[in-house]
Amino acid sequence: MPHAVPSTRRIKEGDIILLDFGCKYKGYCSDMTRTIFVNYVEEEYKEAYDLVKELNQNVISEFRDGANLKTITKEVNDKIKENRFSVMHSPGHGVGLDIHEEPFYGTNIDNFLKDNMVLTVEPGVYISGRFGVRIEDTVWVNKDSAISLTKSTKDYVVIEG
Numbered sequence: 001m002p003h004a005v006p007s008t009r010r011i012k013e014g015d016i017i018l019l020d021f022g023c024k025y026k027g028y029c030s031d032m033t034r035t036i037f038v039n040y041v042e043e044e045y046k047e048a049y050d051l052v053k054e055l056n057q058n059v060i061s062e063f064r065d066g067a068n069l070k071t072i073t074k075e076v077n078d079k080i081k082e083n084r085f086s087v088m089h090s091p092g093h094g095v096g097l098d099i100h101e102e103p104f105y106g107t108n109i110d111n112f113l114k115d116n117m118v119l120t121v122e123p124g125v126y127i128s129g130r131f132g133v134r135i136e137d138t139v140w141v142n143k144d145s146a147i148s149l150t151k152s153t154k155d156y157v158v159i160e161g
Helices: 042-060 069-082
Strands: 014-020 032-038 101-104 116-122 122-129 131-134 139-141 146-148
Touching: 014 131, 032 042, 032 131, 042 069, 042 116, 042 122, 042 131, 042 139, 042 146
Parallel strands: none
Antiparallel strands: 014 032, 116 139, 122 131, 139 146
């Protein structure tokens, strides 16, 4: 499930945990997601995690004034499907005074990035009923590139449980 429902289930060894949060500063929103592991990283999780990390970095490297979100969305979705995962989540969204705002990613409409836009980059893969992986950054688009405003590591994070 891309967005979990809270429960009383206790975290246990071998779990994969998706942390999705943000804050507001002077009325502006931020958004980030990290996926962490309890005690060790299962082999099947590594394939998904490595793909999501690669997609996150690829999208950020494509961001610049004039980039088309339709093209970027198609590339992300195609790569997820090539790796036998289901597309269940948008690769990101605009963020500003509202947590979800324009421009929106999608395969049906051309949305072109402009200098000084702020968006999230949040590709994710999911195995229904088993697990999901997402890495999300808040990113500032410039004329020729983009800067991630999220400074948290994207390497495996393993906690003791």
